[in-house]
Amino acid sequence: MAESAQAPKLVYLVTGGCGFLGEHVVRMLLEREPRLQELRIFDLHLSPWIEELKTGPVQVTAIQGDVTQAQEVAAAVAGAHVVIHTAGLVDVFGRASPETIHKVNVRGTQNVIEACVQTGTQFLVYTSSMEVVGPNIKGHPFYRGNEDTPYEAVHKHPYPCSKALAERLVLEANGRKVRGGLPLVTCALRPTGIYGEGHQIMRDFYRQGLRLGGRLFRAIPASVEHGRVYVGNVAWMHVLVARELEQQAALIGGQVYFCYDKSPYKSYEDFNMEFLGPCGLRLVGTRPLLPYWLLVLLAALNALLQWLLRPLVLYAPLLNPYTLAVANTTFTVSTNKAQRHFGYEPLFSWEDSRTRTILWVQAMEGTAQ
Ligand SMILES: NC(=O)c1ccc[n+]([C@@H]2O[C@H](COP(=O)([O-])OP(=O)(O)OC[C@H]3O[C@@H](n4cnc5c(N)ncnc54)[C@H](O)[C@@H]3O)[C@@H](O)[C@H]2O)c1
Numbered sequence: 001m002a003e004s005a006q007a008p009k010l011v012y013l014v015t016g017g018c019g020f021l022g023e024h025v026v027r028m029l030l031e032r033e034p035r036l037q038e039l040r041i042f043d044l045h046l047s048p049w050i051e052e053l054k055t056g057p058v059q060v061t062a063i064q065g066d067v068t069q070a071q072e073v074a075a076a077v078a079g080a081h082v083v084i085h086t087a088g089l090v091d092v093f094g095r096a097s098p099e100t101i102h103k104v105n106v107r108g109t110q111n112v113i114e115a116c117v118q119t120g121t122q123f124l125v126y127t128s129s130m131e132v133v134g135p136n137i138k139g140h141p142f143y144r145g146n147e148d149t150p151y152e153a154v155h156k157h158p159y160p161c162s163k164a165l166a167e168r169l170v171l172e173a174n175g176r177k178v179r180g181g182l183p184l185v186t187c188a189l190r191p192t193g194i195y196g197e198g199h200q201i202m203r204d205f206y207r208q209g210l211r212l213g214g215r216l217f218r219a220i221p222a223s224v225e226h227g228r229v230y231v232g233n234v235a236w237m238h239v240l241v242a243r244e245l246e247q248q249a250a251l252i253g254g255q256v257y258f259c260y261d262k263s264p265y266k267s268y269e270d271f272n273m274e275f276l277g278p279c280g281l282r283l284v285g286t287r288p289l290l291p292y293w294l295l296v297l298l299a300a301l302n303a304l305l306q307w308l309l310r311p312l313v314l315y316a317p318l319l320n321p322y323t324l325a326v327a328n329t330t331f332t333v334s335t336n337k338a339q340r341h342f343g344y345e346p347l348f349s350w351e352d353s354r355t356r357t358i359l360w361v362q363a364m365e366g367t368a369q
């Protein structure tokens, strides 16, 4: 590429830039987007590590803001060339109300779209989710499916409903005229279950294992496969597609892409043991220790307790009818659409992804070893 094309000149905005995925997107952009002049990090809660990023050649601007506030979003978007919208309320445990989930995930996304249109920002990448497709409420398996695999995507839970609605808004906005008359170019990336450094649920399982004397108990049959993807590869996909949106607007605009890499197909629990095992935890049982009907009962009991206790205290355990259904339904993807459309290849091999995640777990306080 000619030197002039490499000259820094682009302004990127990452919403949710202090979250688990957002932080990896931010760091990946700083490492791998040579045309970056300014990186804006927009989040409800700003993290202290942003300060360390301010010493590099790229101007890093931290913006504390709320995606549900249209004016705050418009002010942050104004003058940006590309928006990567990762901000969202990821809640499948009943911590937030359905209204709040809708407000942040759907109205927040609508605000981002309108801000692009009003201020003349042409390129928008949305972090969607596999949950936009499934598992559905009927528990139908999705086995090594791709973006074109027929599947009855029927949801009831507020989180997948909100992600599906938001994704539709983003895709429908593709082609709208932004200020200045140029067309908005949008696309949506659908990660499966993301893992890697900073993954809160992995942290929770690890701590639970420590509390149980270094053991976790198998609840899900090993035959139920759950799609997982390394956070560094998800971040890399965002960076690549954002870069290619301009060059390949006709091809990529309005498209959805599953996020994938070379992580093996395993059950949710067996996959977690790839990292927790080397950190001293053991998964007890080759088969689920409790019969499925009892798990269903426990999950229903948890939901009832959550409802009863809500006026007094927030009771939000990992196990509820929805998480049980997701964990207990095969959902895996096998696709090369991102490779065909914008040349994506995973940046991190499975071995690297595994090692990085293990090192992160081991660095947590109070390891089991
Ligand atoms: N974690 C996964 O396995 C997974 C899988 C598929 C898709 N996703 C999607 O990826 C995105 C990022 O998820 P994550 O796992 O990093 O979650 P996260 O909770 O770690 O990050 C979300 C970030 O958004 C910010 N945020 C929340 N509400 C906001 C608001 N009103 N205004 C501004 N910022 C707000 C949070 O402060 C947080 O920093 C989400 O859109 C999620 O739906 C996550």
Ligand SMILES: C[C@@H](CO)CCC[C@@H](C)[C@H]1CC[C@H]2[C@@H]3[C@H](O)C=C4C[C@@H](O)CC[C@]4(C)[C@H]3CC[C@]12C
Binding pocket: 090, 092, 128, 129, 130, 131, 192, 193, 194, 201, 219, 220, 226, 268, 269, 318, 319, 322, 323, 324, 326, 327
């Ligand atoms: C029955 C329990 C015994 O150990 C296991 C419960 C595990 C669940 C808490 C998780 C199983 C599957 C996870 C979800 C999946 O990986 C994909 C997701 C998509 C993303 O957009 C948000 C997170 C999540 C819904 C993720 C949440 C946790 C699980 C339900």
